[in-house]
Amino acid sequence: MKVLDANAGLLSNFEVMDLLRSRGATQDPLGSSGSATRSECQVFDYLVQSPAGTLTREIVREFLLKAEKFSLTKAERLQVLNLRPSTAVEVHMIIEDCEERMSSSTVDEFLEMVKSTLPPPPMKPQVEDEEENDGEMDAEEEVE
Structure with a gap:
């Protein structure tokens, strides 16, 4: 390449x-x-x-159109696509000077737009209890 x-x-x-x-x-x-x-x-x-695993070109295009009304920078839009924030704290970490640029109701509106436009990230596989304990004995097993 x-x-x-x-x-x-x-x-x-x-x-x-x-x-x-x-x-x-x-x-x-x-x-x-x-x-x-x-x-x-x-x-x-x-x-x-990651959250990118559930995206399609159409979803990305739709998100970028809807995000225009929030006056985000290119880097901020990129971070939202990559991270898919689901809480106000995450939005404040991504958007520079968020307190000055967005009111709390605007942040809530933005989160609702993200939630409705971007699909949820793929589910992580569940780790079985045996793997979590990594060979350790449970309290019940120790008693027996």
Whole structure:
């Protein structure tokens, strides 16, 4: 791959995931049929399990149109897409000078727009109790 224009712009996690998919990356690095390396497959696997894993081009386009009314910078829109905030605290961490730029009702409206536009992140697999204890005995097992 050849870089045509270095630092041309920032990419969202969804765009990176889409690029890796086009290079043949899969969640199974051994099943990769394209020119994707093992590390690219690992990055792809991580991104599929992040909020980017549930996005589509149409959803991103719709979000960007709806986000225009909140006067966010490009970097802020990118962070919202990548992180999908669900609380006011997260919004305040992403948006610079949020207290000055948005009232609390505007933050609530923004969160509602994010919730209605961006799908929830993929569910994390449940870890079984045995794996969490990592071989440790429960109190009941010690008594027996």
